[in-house]
Amino acid sequence: MRKPYDLPSLGDLACFESAARNLSFKQASAEMNVTPAAVSHRIKALEQDLGQPLFTRQYRGVELTEAGALLFVSLQRGFEGISDSVARIRNRRDRTAVSIAATTAMSGLWLTPRLAAFWKAHPGVAISQVIEDSGRVTGVDLSIHYGDPDREDDETRLLFRDRILALGSMQFAETHRIAKVADLSEVPLIRIHSGANEWTGWHEWFASLGRPGPTGPEFALNNYLIGLKAAEDGIGAVLGWEGLLHGYLESHRLVQLVPEAMESPYPFYLRIHAGASANARLFADWLAEQEG
Template sequence: MRKPYDLPSLGDLACFEAAARNLSFKLASSEMNVTPAAVSHRIKALEQELGQPLFNRHYRGVDLTEAGALLFVSLQRGFEGISDSVTRIRSRHDRTAVSITATTAMSGLWLTPRLAAFWKAHPGVAISQIIEDSGRTQGVDLSIHYGDPAQEDDETRVLFRDRILALGSPHFASTFGIRQVSDLAEVPLIRIRSGANAWTDWPEWFSAMNRPAPKGAEFSLNNYLIGLKAAEDDIGAVLGWEGLLGSYLDSGRLVQLVPEAMQSPYSFYLRIHARASANARLFADWLAEQDTGA
């Protein structure tokens, strides 16, 4: 009987995908809990079946051939689709639960403080909150982003869009005598560089003030909450979204350094994934109705 799919051994394909993703037979063997020799054997068997090499082997490692790159991209797409389907199947046993993912900063500063109020209004809906700073959103009902919701294929809800302030500790403000935008041009600045969100950065903020890019020392981080802590510790000035940082300003942990502020070019928005249940949509609508204060 003819096989419905023209596929090599699925075990060989899984082994190849791990080796291609890691560009290392050794790392693939560790991931799959087999020996490097077993990985090499499976990939050689796959190459023999396909009639061409999938890796260029060098003294210091391996890289993909053109055929290997083509196969790797196809496998990744296929495995991602399978993974998403498996996640959906596993979650069907309890569709009253809602899963939502957000960055560490958005979770800590905005989402978590609102969960208690939601549970009081809807005690029968369980929330699974997933902290994810890499931007991955697979297998969840909802995800929170900073950017342009019009670029999304899925349904969205705008949460808020507010002003971006220059913030620092009271001691930092007095030490550098900061009273106007020009005073910020050469002071230490904290910059957030994260792959999950295209955070508005200092050069954009200065441009909105019709000022040249700053020339002061930089302290770069990939985590916004740690950046806020650094600002509290007098390391530098940091940009802050007014709707996220009400508690910092009210408590005096951080102060607005200059009166000027930039209107945020993007909004914080909620993406409603295709798998979202009725309870997920209920939660999404409730979140979108909340004000920006914590």
């Protein structure tokens, strides 16, 4: 009987995907819980099946050939789709519940403080939060992002667009005698980089005010909340969204260092993933009505 799909061994494909993602047979063996020899054997079998090499073996590791890169991209897309479907099936045990993914910062600063009000209005809807800072979001009904919603294939809801301020501790402002934008050019600045969100950075902030980029030392972090804590401790200045950090400003944990501000180039928005439940849409509409 003819097979419906012209595929090599699925085990060989899974082994290849791991080796290609890690560019290492050794790491793939640890991930697959098999020996490096077993990984090498499976990949050789796959290469024989396809009739061409998938890796270029080198002294310090391996590199993908053109055929290997083509196969890897296809497998990655397929596995991501399968992973997403599996996660959705697992989460369908209770379709009254709503799952929403957000970064640590967005969850702590904006989403969680609003949940009590939602539950008061809709006590029968359970909310499950997934904290995801890597940028890879699967298996949820909703997710919160900072960026351009027009790039999304899924349905979206705008949450808020904010002004971006230069913030720091009172001690930091006094120590560096900061009163105007030029005073920020050479002081230590905290830079946030994250896979989840393309945060607006200092160079964009200075450019929006018609100023050259900063030349002072940078303190780079991949977690926004830790960046805020570093700013509180006087390590450097940090960029902050006015509405998002209302509590910090009100309590003077951080202060606005200069009067100038940048209008945020992007909004925070909600992505409604395919297959979202009626309760998920109810929650999405409610969140979109909240003030930033």
